[in-house]
Amino acid sequence: MTLKKRYIFLAFIFISNLLFSQKDGDNYYLKNILISLEKKHNVKFSYADDIIKNKKVNTKLLQLSFKELLVKLEKQTNLIFKKVSNRYVLILEKDNSSFICGYVKDTYSNQPIFGAEVYLADNSIGTVTNEKGYFELSGHRKTDTLVISLLGYQSKRAIIPQQKNTECRHYTIEEYSSQLNEILITSYLTDGITKSNNGTIEISPQKRGILPGLTEPDVLQSLQLLPDIQSPNETTSGLHIRGGTPDHNLVLFDGIRIYNPAHFFGMISAFNPYIIDKVNIQTSGVNAKFGNHIAGVIDIETDSKIDSIISGGFGTNLTHADAFLKFPLSKNTAIHVAGRRSLTDAFNSITFQRTSDRVFQNTIIANNQLNDTENFFDKDNTFFFNDFHMKLLVNLGEKDKVTLSQLYVNNKLDYRFGNEDESFIQNDNLSIKNFGISGSWNRIWNDNLKQNTTLYYSNYNLDYIFNGEQTVETSYRESSIKKNEIKEFSLKSLLSTSLNNNHQLSFGLEYFRNRVSFTLGRTYSLFPDNDYKTEENNINNTFSVFSEYQFKKNKDFNISLGVRSSYFSIEKKFAFAPRLFLQSKLTDNVWFNISYEKKYQNISQLIEFSTSDFGLENKVWSLSNKEEIPILKADQISAGLVFKNNGWLFDLNMYYKDVDGLSSLSRTVTSDSDIIQNGQSRSKGITMLFKKTFDNYTTWMSYSLGATDFSFPLANNGISFPDDNDIRHSYFWSHSYQINQFNFSLGWNYRTGTPFTQVSEINENNSQDFIIDKINGERLSHYHRLDFSTTYKFNLSKKKRWKGKLGVSFLNLYNRRNKLQKRFFIANDGSNNTLENEETFSLGFTPNAVFRLEF
Incomplete structure (x- = not known):
C-alpha cells in the first residue's frame, strides 16, 4: 500500500469512529444533547462528567416540551433531572453517595438568600439557591471545595462534608459593607442595634427591639437614646453629636444628602422606617469616603x-x-x-x-x-x-x-x-x-x-x-x-x-x-x-x-x-x-x-x-x-x-x-x-x-x-x-x-x-x-x-x-x-x-x- 493510500485509509477510519462515537442510529451521546438543549431552552445543566459518561438518548425526545423531555430523559438514562430554578437543572445519580444539600442565609438577619450561586471551586458543577435558600449538588469529590457567591455579598468557601448521607448544612454569607466590620456587640441597646469593630453603630429598624416611649422604629428618635447623642430641644432633627450642632451632621438617605430630615418642625423624622434596611451611625473615626461635615x-x-x-x-x-x-x-x-x-x-x-x-x-x-x-x-x-x-x-x-x-x-x-x-x-x-x-x-x-x-x-x-x-x-x-x-x-x-x-x-x-x-x-x-x-x-x-x-x-x-x-x-x-x-x-x-x-x-x-x-x-x-x-x-x-x-x-x-x-x-x-x-x-x-x-x-x-x-x-x-x-x-x-x-x-x-x-x-x-x-x-x-x-x-x-x-x-x-x-x-x-x-x-x-x- 502506497503512503498516499495509507493516509486516506487512516482518515477514513478516524472519521468513521468520530461519527459512530457521536451517533448510534437515532441515539446521541447525552452530553452533546445537553449542549443543544441549553441553547434551545436557555437553561443550564449541572452534572459531573462521570455521571453522564457513555449515556445515550434518542433524538426524537427533542420534539417534546421541556417538562416532558426531563421525564423521558430520566427513564432512558436512569438519572435524576431535578429543576432547582427556572434556569438550573441538576443531574444526579440514583442512590448517589456524593449528594450534598444546604441552606444559605444572611449572616446577621438570618434570612434565606435567593439566587446565590453555589458551585465547586473548579466550576465543574454548580446551581443556585431557591426562595428558601436551599440548594442541592452531586458528583463532587472528597477533596472539592464549595463556593457560595452572590452580588453584594462576600464569597464564601467551605470544605464539603466527606461522610455519606450528610444532613443539609446551613451556610451564612455577609454583605460587602460588613466585610471589614465584624460585629463586636450584637445587641447594643436592644435587638437590631449592633456595634462593629470599627466603632460604627448599626440600627436595623425591622429587627429593632422595643424602646421606651417608641411603638414604631422611628430612625432619628431611636438615635437620641445612644450615649453620644443629645437632643436638647426634644426634636428628631436637633441631634447634637459630641458637642456638634445638627447642621454639622451628614445625613444621607440612599446616598442623597438630606438638609431637612424631619416633619412637624422636627418632632417626627422624615424617613419611613418600614422601608429602611439599616442605619449606620459613626461618631468617631469616620470613614474617609464621607466628607463635608465636622460631626457625625x-x-x-x-x-x-x-x-x-x-x-x-x-x-x-x-x-x-x-x-x-x-x-x-x-x-x-x-x-x-x-x-x-x-x-x-x-x-x-x-x-x-x-x-x-x-x-x-x-x-x-x-x-x-x-x-x-x-x-x-x-x-x-x-x-x-x-x-x-x-x-x-x-x-x-x-x-x-x-x-x-x-x-x-x-x-x-x-x-x-x-x-x-x-x-x-x-x-x-x-x-x-x-x-x-x-x-x-x-x-x-x-x-x-x-x-x-x-x-x-x-x-x-x-x-x-x-x-x-x-x-x-x-x-x-x-x-x-x-x-x-x-x-x-x-x-x-x-x-x-x-x-x-x-x-x-x-x-x-x-x-x-x-x-x-x-x-x-x-x-x-x-x-x-x-x-x-x-x-x-x-x-x-x-x-x-x-x-x-x-x-x-x-x-x-x-x-x-x-x-x-x-x-x-x-x-x-x-x-x-x-x-x-x-x-x-x-x-x-x-x-x-x-x-x-x-x-x-x-x-x-x-x-x-x-x-x-x-x-x-x-x-x-x-x-x-x-x-x-x-x-x-x-x-x-x-x-x-x-x-x-x-x-x-x-x-x-x-x-x-x-x-x-x-x-x-x-x-x-x-x-x-x-x-x-x-x-x-x-x-x-x-x-x-x-x-x-x-x-x-x-x-x-x-x-x-x-x-x-x-x-x-x-x-x-x-x-x-x-x-x-x-x-x-x-x-x-x-x-x-x-x-x-x-x-x-x-x-x-x-x-x-x-x-x-x-x-x-x-x-x-x-x-x-x-x-x-x-x-x-x-x-x-x-x-x-x-x-x-x-x-x-x-x-x-x-x-x-x-x-x-x-x-x-x-x-x-x-x-x-x-x-x-x-x-x-x-x-x-x-x-x-x-x-x-x-x-x-x-x-x-x-x-x-x-x-x-x-x-
Missing part, C-alpha cells in the same frame, strides 16, 4: 434585596398613616414604593394636640389663640406633612447591580388670622421641601476588586412669606420674606480591593457642586426707612480624593488609616483630612480603641433674627466665604474600652474636640444680629453604657458627662462660655421585658438644664439693647421624664404570611413641665419699652397608639 454621619440605606414574592404593609398612629409595597418585576428586577401622610388636617388627636402645644408655643399661632375673641377667627388654616419614596433595583448579570432611588419630603403650613370684616388680617405661609434622587452601580470585577459608583441630586427649599394689613384706626401694611434653597449634585466612585485576608484597601474620587441662595426681606409701611432686602447666591465646586487602608488580624486587632484631600473652589482652598481608628483585644473580654480625625465643612446654618416673628424657622443655610463665614475645621481624638461577658456589657468612651471657624450668628452670642464674629469651640466628654440581659428581661443605663465651651474674642470680654445646648450631665435607665408576643419597655431620662443668658435691664444708651452680666451664665432647672411603651405582635394566617402589631406609648408619664429655653425681649406698651422674657417647655403627657399589618 447618619447613613440610611433602604432595602436593596429583590424578593421572589410581593410584600408590603400599612399602618397608622395618631399623627400619620403610611403604606409600602415591594414588587418583583422579574427575577432580577424589583420596584419598592412607600409613602406617608399626616392625619393632622383631618383628625385632631390628643397626640397632635400635645405635639402642637410643644411646637407652636411662643409663636403667632399660640399668641392669637390666647387673645382670640368672638370677633376674630382662624380661617381655612392648613397644616400637613407627607413623604414619598420609590426605588428601582436591577441585577445586570452576576457581577453588576444598579439601583435608582428617590425621596420627596414636604411640610406645609398656611395660617390665617383676623377679624370677620377683614379690616385686620395676618397670613403666614411656610413651606419646607426636600427632593432627592440617586443612582448607584455596583460592579464586582473579581473576588478581590469591587467598584461602587454613585451620583445624586438634592434640592432643599424653604419658603416663608408673612403678610399683615390693618385698615382701621392706624392703617398699615407689613410683610416678611425668607427663602433658602440648596441645589446639590455629587458624583463619587470607590474601588475596594482585598490584598489578602488581612489587608484591605479602597480608593475613591468625588465631585460635588452645591448652589446655596437665600433672600431675607421686610417692609413696614409705618417705618419705611427700616425696610430692607438681602439676597445671596453662591456656588461651590468641591473636588476630593480619598483612600482608606485597613489591617485586621484574627478579629482581635483592627486598624484603619484614611485620608481625604479636598479643594473648595469658593475659597480656593485645599484641605487635608487624615483619619485613624485602632481597636485591639486586650483580654478575652476586653477591647481597647482609639481614634483621631480632622474634618472640614463649607456649608452650615446661620440664625437670622429679623424674620423670626413666626417663631418656627429662623435658620438659613449658607456657604462659607472668605469675608465673613470661614470653612469649619474640626479635630477630634477619642478612646474607649469595651467589656462583655455572660450577658454583661460595659462600654466606655472619652473624647476631645476642637472646632475653628464658627460664626457668632450661628451661636447667638451677641444681642446685635448685624455683628459677625469668628470663634472656636472646645468639647470634651465621657460616655458610659452598662447593660445586663436576664433571659427575657434586659436593663441598661447610660451616663454622659460633657462640656462644650465657646470662645469669641469680642464676646463675653474674651472669656469662654457654655454652648446654648450644653448638657453637662445626662442619665438614662431603661428596662425591657418580653413575654410571648408582648413587649414592654420603661425608661427614665434625666439631664441638667441648658444655659441661658440672664438679662438685668435695658441699656439706657440703646433702648434696643440689653445689659447682661455673663453670656450663658445661668442654667435652667433639671430635666427629667418617664416614658413607657408596649406592643403586641400577632399572625393573621396559619402560614404566618400576614402579620400584625398593636402598640401604645406614653411620653412624660408624670406630666412634668421641663424648661427647654428661656429668652428675653423688649416689648413696647405704646409709650415705654419694657423687659420681658418667655420660656419654652417640653412635651407634656403625650399618648400614642399604633396599628400595623404586613404581608
Whole structure:
C-alpha cells in the first residue's frame, strides 16, 4: 500500500469512529444533547462528567416540551433531572453517595438568600439557591471545595462534608459593607442595634427591639437614646453629636444628602422606617469616603434585596398613616414604593394636640389663640406633612447591580388670622421641601476588586412669606420674606480591593457642586426707612480624593488609616483630612480603641433674627466665604474600652474636640444680629453604657458627662462660655421585658438644664439693647421624664404570611413641665419699652397608639 493510500485509509477510519462515537442510529451521546438543549431552552445543566459518561438518548425526545423531555430523559438514562430554578437543572445519580444539600442565609438577619450561586471551586458543577435558600449538588469529590457567591455579598468557601448521607448544612454569607466590620456587640441597646469593630453603630429598624416611649422604629428618635447623642430641644432633627450642632451632621438617605430630615418642625423624622434596611451611625473615626461635615454621619440605606414574592404593609398612629409595597418585576428586577401622610388636617388627636402645644408655643399661632375673641377667627388654616419614596433595583448579570432611588419630603403650613370684616388680617405661609434622587452601580470585577459608583441630586427649599394689613384706626401694611434653597449634585466612585485576608484597601474620587441662595426681606409701611432686602447666591465646586487602608488580624486587632484631600473652589482652598481608628483585644473580654480625625465643612446654618416673628424657622443655610463665614475645621481624638461577658456589657468612651471657624450668628452670642464674629469651640466628654440581659428581661443605663465651651474674642470680654445646648450631665435607665408576643419597655431620662443668658435691664444708651452680666451664665432647672411603651405582635394566617402589631406609648408619664429655653425681649406698651422674657417647655403627657399589618 502506497503512503498516499495509507493516509486516506487512516482518515477514513478516524472519521468513521468520530461519527459512530457521536451517533448510534437515532441515539446521541447525552452530553452533546445537553449542549443543544441549553441553547434551545436557555437553561443550564449541572452534572459531573462521570455521571453522564457513555449515556445515550434518542433524538426524537427533542420534539417534546421541556417538562416532558426531563421525564423521558430520566427513564432512558436512569438519572435524576431535578429543576432547582427556572434556569438550573441538576443531574444526579440514583442512590448517589456524593449528594450534598444546604441552606444559605444572611449572616446577621438570618434570612434565606435567593439566587446565590453555589458551585465547586473548579466550576465543574454548580446551581443556585431557591426562595428558601436551599440548594442541592452531586458528583463532587472528597477533596472539592464549595463556593457560595452572590452580588453584594462576600464569597464564601467551605470544605464539603466527606461522610455519606450528610444532613443539609446551613451556610451564612455577609454583605460587602460588613466585610471589614465584624460585629463586636450584637445587641447594643436592644435587638437590631449592633456595634462593629470599627466603632460604627448599626440600627436595623425591622429587627429593632422595643424602646421606651417608641411603638414604631422611628430612625432619628431611636438615635437620641445612644450615649453620644443629645437632643436638647426634644426634636428628631436637633441631634447634637459630641458637642456638634445638627447642621454639622451628614445625613444621607440612599446616598442623597438630606438638609431637612424631619416633619412637624422636627418632632417626627422624615424617613419611613418600614422601608429602611439599616442605619449606620459613626461618631468617631469616620470613614474617609464621607466628607463635608465636622460631626457625625447618619447613613440610611433602604432595602436593596429583590424578593421572589410581593410584600408590603400599612399602618397608622395618631399623627400619620403610611403604606409600602415591594414588587418583583422579574427575577432580577424589583420596584419598592412607600409613602406617608399626616392625619393632622383631618383628625385632631390628643397626640397632635400635645405635639402642637410643644411646637407652636411662643409663636403667632399660640399668641392669637390666647387673645382670640368672638370677633376674630382662624380661617381655612392648613397644616400637613407627607413623604414619598420609590426605588428601582436591577441585577445586570452576576457581577453588576444598579439601583435608582428617590425621596420627596414636604411640610406645609398656611395660617390665617383676623377679624370677620377683614379690616385686620395676618397670613403666614411656610413651606419646607426636600427632593432627592440617586443612582448607584455596583460592579464586582473579581473576588478581590469591587467598584461602587454613585451620583445624586438634592434640592432643599424653604419658603416663608408673612403678610399683615390693618385698615382701621392706624392703617398699615407689613410683610416678611425668607427663602433658602440648596441645589446639590455629587458624583463619587470607590474601588475596594482585598490584598489578602488581612489587608484591605479602597480608593475613591468625588465631585460635588452645591448652589446655596437665600433672600431675607421686610417692609413696614409705618417705618419705611427700616425696610430692607438681602439676597445671596453662591456656588461651590468641591473636588476630593480619598483612600482608606485597613489591617485586621484574627478579629482581635483592627486598624484603619484614611485620608481625604479636598479643594473648595469658593475659597480656593485645599484641605487635608487624615483619619485613624485602632481597636485591639486586650483580654478575652476586653477591647481597647482609639481614634483621631480632622474634618472640614463649607456649608452650615446661620440664625437670622429679623424674620423670626413666626417663631418656627429662623435658620438659613449658607456657604462659607472668605469675608465673613470661614470653612469649619474640626479635630477630634477619642478612646474607649469595651467589656462583655455572660450577658454583661460595659462600654466606655472619652473624647476631645476642637472646632475653628464658627460664626457668632450661628451661636447667638451677641444681642446685635448685624455683628459677625469668628470663634472656636472646645468639647470634651465621657460616655458610659452598662447593660445586663436576664433571659427575657434586659436593663441598661447610660451616663454622659460633657462640656462644650465657646470662645469669641469680642464676646463675653474674651472669656469662654457654655454652648446654648450644653448638657453637662445626662442619665438614662431603661428596662425591657418580653413575654410571648408582648413587649414592654420603661425608661427614665434625666439631664441638667441648658444655659441661658440672664438679662438685668435695658441699656439706657440703646433702648434696643440689653445689659447682661455673663453670656450663658445661668442654667435652667433639671430635666427629667418617664416614658413607657408596649406592643403586641400577632399572625393573621396559619402560614404566618400576614402579620400584625398593636402598640401604645406614653411620653412624660408624670406630666412634668421641663424648661427647654428661656429668652428675653423688649416689648413696647405704646409709650415705654419694657423687659420681658418667655420660656419654652417640653412635651407634656403625650399618648400614642399604633396599628400595623404586613404581608
